[in-house]
Amino acid sequence: MNQIPSREAILQWIADNPTLTAKRDIAKAFGIKGAARIDLKRILRELEDEGHLQKRARSYRESDKLPPISVVQVLEADGDGDIFLRPLEWNGAEAPPRILLIVQPGDPAVATGERLLAKLTAVQDEDYAYTARSIRRIGTNPLRILGIYRQDSEGGRILPVDKAVHNQWVVNPGLSGGALDGELVEAEQAGPKGRLGLPKARIVARLGDPSAPRAVSLIAIRQHGIPDHFPDAAMAEADAAQPVTALDGRTDLTDLPLVTIDPPDARDRDDAVLAQADPDVEGGFILWVAIADVAHYVTPGSALDREARKRGNSTYFPDRVVPMLPDRLSGDLCSLHAHVPRACLAVRMTIDANGHKTGHQFFRGIMQSAASLSYAEVQDAIDGQPNDATAPLLEPVLKPLYAAYDALLRAREARQPLELDLPERQIILSDEGKVTSVSFKERLDAHKLIEEFMVLANVAAAEELTKKKTPLLFRVHEEPAPEKLEALREMAQASGLQLAKGQVLHTRHLNRLLSQAAGSDQAEVINMATLRSMTQAYYSAQNFGHFGLALRNYAHFTSPIRRYSDLIVHRALISANHFAGVKRDGLSQTDVEDLDQTGEMISASERRSMMAERDTTDRYLAAFLSSHVGAEMTGRIAGIVKFGLFVRLDETGADGLVPVRSLGNEYFHYDRDSQTLMGGNSGIVFELGQRVTVRLAEAAAVTGGITLELIEREGQTMPRGPRGGGKGVRRMPGKIKGKLAKAAKKEKRKVIRKRS
Template structure:
């Protein structure tokens, strides 16, 4: 075959031809088959070449091919070269992924498929903003061994609105984004200022995305004023991180058509569980009830039923509801507010497993043995009526405190609650045998007064009632992953990779400073991490050692390729239990329904490449929601602390940087900065590996996990920043001031005094680097 000749490919050999015939009257080759044939040809092919390859000649087929190729370009599966030849992305040279930019103007591409991040120099970032989706070409490695790339194609601009402060200088208006990862200011023409004044918080619509020679241009669409007013912290945080808040009209209209009650017609053909006393157990402020549980003992262990809201019965692929849910990816929870994935009449109403009303559900019924292992499971569509809506506090008071009023109120459920605790004890034993990691993440609870002001901040309490539900959900998710693998249907798994080599190295170097070690050599298992956590349980710095361990972990992701879940010590894991608030769970439900309805696997709605894209998007929205929630929480904490200026607090050094120390206050989980200018008059070496600042003259050391007393010096509510002055350091566990020798100098790893800067150190005095002033 010569260079310009093309073989023919038989369309009947397309493994997904059946799916295409169901969807289209004039089916064209599937995306998978097009990709497969392009790879087989091993060279770029034009649309004309591809039409010849697939023997397509009639007008409808050629138009279908044109639309399919255009869609594959739009989704980043294919790119066209200068001769209009199509090339498959995600090969040895081209990488598709999402940008994560840095304040210095550089960025990294997180690939959609497993692989190393690709570094982009600032010159490659001129046309890009944080979270944009791109195709890049690999160009080699930089001096640090990182893969580098150059921009080939922008698949999607992710930032349509930007929140920030409006400024005017020399007659030019611009918005400085609140999100520090947006490294370019937004230019605002005079005609589009819309009444905003210098220094005000605004939201601006991006009219023109950045180009190689020009910053992005926008127009102001919302003005918050100079300060974040009480109640606006959620709106500001959501807009800062690009979380959709408003509902499109067609979405609300579609949701309203379902009404408030389950029609009799859709109840048919489902297993009737309305007489089974399934109960929901959630937080006191929960409004959307995804899951209900029931347990009864058997001869060999327990039958455990986990019933999940059947969202897929209402939200169908391609509908306005589905498109909006996919875009949002998940619900975002804030103190006293939630930005839901679905409209409230579904999320809090028809889909929610509210007590005493008929609800459609998807059921995972499991047989658990006495060691807590999953022996068998089955999935089916059910119809249920929740027997009770209980809170974690209720269940804890019934089981542990034997609260008389609750015992009387729920007398008919007491046996079932005891059975749930019995299976929980077995599930917990299985968890411990696997060596699953159980980080004690410290979360804050915000209490509000009647006027809506922050009245108190205190740690959230995590009881065995929380753990009971967690373990039941984990087991249902394990059963789900087994089901998906057994039937070989494409779906999304929740993947948690083992820690990367460099992260392990950094963790071990930190642990060496604390006299601790992590076992397992180059490939530690979850049991090695669990053993380390057991070793630090009685230490006063347990929380911070665990936080460093947590930072060494990779982020969990949604992917169609199952690579197991390291943290839970599982070889397969999928999210099934929260389809009201997580879009990946909805896709998993659709996969299960496809199998139990006995349809051919090849006819499933989603292709593997579509799932790659959806999984990456949902992983991003998951991180986005977490960042937005953290921002709103910090604004509320700052508002609470603003009334306590001058007060003294004990805390722990939670972060060490070249410009100062971050301190977390005891019991409040509020973080603030001691700037290096407020430390002793000395030159300070920043030891990045040892997480410490060391005074050159005095030998004074400030180390991660040291206890310290501070005075609240300044609070900036709008920027979410708190500044402390140091009062006493170091402190003992009871707050007593401990002596620290000032005679020792900073020592090297072999115990000799350093005569120059060690690698990983910087030198500062009064907050000024010898080369330049550092900013927060």
């Protein structure tokens, strides 16, 4: 038989034989040989163009059916514990079919978001279309990208918004998801790299106009995978929650004039404070810190608990907050609004005249805040300018708070925690979401007061649970690695400063270094270098101390609205003290068993939020500076890499890159140890901390990238390098290293002479 079958016959064969759909299989089934294969190829292409078939590698299948072997993604288990899968190779016009995962004894557990290569079987008369058996795992998450979609004659391409990603992604026809040219889209990899080495993509979400002011934080949320939609079950639990009005075994704290002190635009107020002179100790104080009782509403194993653990913490952007808990809790029932009874966990602490804690006791109670105040109005009241809200509280509440704070400062001075001076940037947005100004936040004594009260309460929580041998999550900050300390020491020496060597490192040694640099041209660089030498803090069931705060026992207790770690500590305190409701909302056996995993999860989610917040700030700064392209600005070299200099601009604190190719028509040698770049011909040395004047060459709001051109270095005008620079003499590494060291010393002597 060599007669070409009808189109209907071919479609029927493919439907009946889903595992034999290659062109060779179809030709063999119908006895097609020789030149007749060309006609078969033509018919298959027509069926594909008309949407009846979809080509997959070298085989064909019906466009509204899944192949027998396919890549799927694991969805969250439903209320009955059944696990459904999402097909990643679906190209039909309708919604993708439901796939039930059949788990056999001995099969490994699968996690939400994980991708599997699975064998699919079509089923009838069920509320799902396929069953699946896992063949093997192929990764936790598909490779995803966020970018701008650009249509072309062959489908389209995606231009990444992440400045660290340089490759475009190819979108084949039919996989665009209806995206329009210029839209911000989210896509996932849909196949191996193509002919040009570019990955293939499938658009999974259209996110709208990338130039819209409020798209900036949305980009970060999607790019970093921050959950921003609460499941229906979690919302239902939050909506059903009711305020605590009856004591039911709680302690009545409503007579205490506790006050909350927060930023003026705060939506959640989860901590309240009070200080009273201790009648039994001269110069001593009784301090109260009351925290919203989140554990009453978010019980172990509940939908709210599962979602809070997954999120780990709230994430804060200039234009929005992605909260750990729904607003019904974070903005209402767990917010200590003024003159409203609220459930709380409170700690009563006693300190002596030198600010050392002499005792503490925890309570589960009901409180009523006497006032909701802002940092600025509290500071104004202490400075002699009270307003209507603070005037009645000045003598009985605010002055005792500051007197207790003075005592706590004496204890802080003795303890010597790390005293970094790194101002925090503040981005001000208009009502439309556009950046109106960028400034540095003012640090008032009111801010520091609350910080010291919170630190002491966190210490009390860790000590209480350690004493009672109750499992908890510690906030751990280990001491710096030796190699990072050595790099910091070398940088200090190059700046004419000293960092002690040959002894056990304490924070007081680092504080001496910071004190030496204070007020000098090197202050910011030394502060940044000290910060970079630190290890990153994390959560752990094991206690390794907190190096930065110079504390042996430390746990987060004061913000359970926005940190899951604090919720675990609250449950532990409820269990350790056998408070009312302990069986309902104390520490569960599952909490204890999963403590190590929980610590790892929330440490990772904290890092995720930090990166998202940083990327958002970079994009807002780039958007703000985009209207200043061509302007000259001053700054300081804050980072040196092989491909250029990172300059921190004075006015905004934004970091921009001066590409090495623009520095001059010579080869620049990079020395990692000394963190310098040196011109192979001119001998010019660029090092950390140098003052520079730059011209803003580019500010890309979508990626957050800022490109600068160097004009002056330490008052010396720099030659303009051609775009294709980088030519010049490449000296031998051994020779250049000696020259680098000599040049760096020469440059440093110049700087020291200028200072003296």
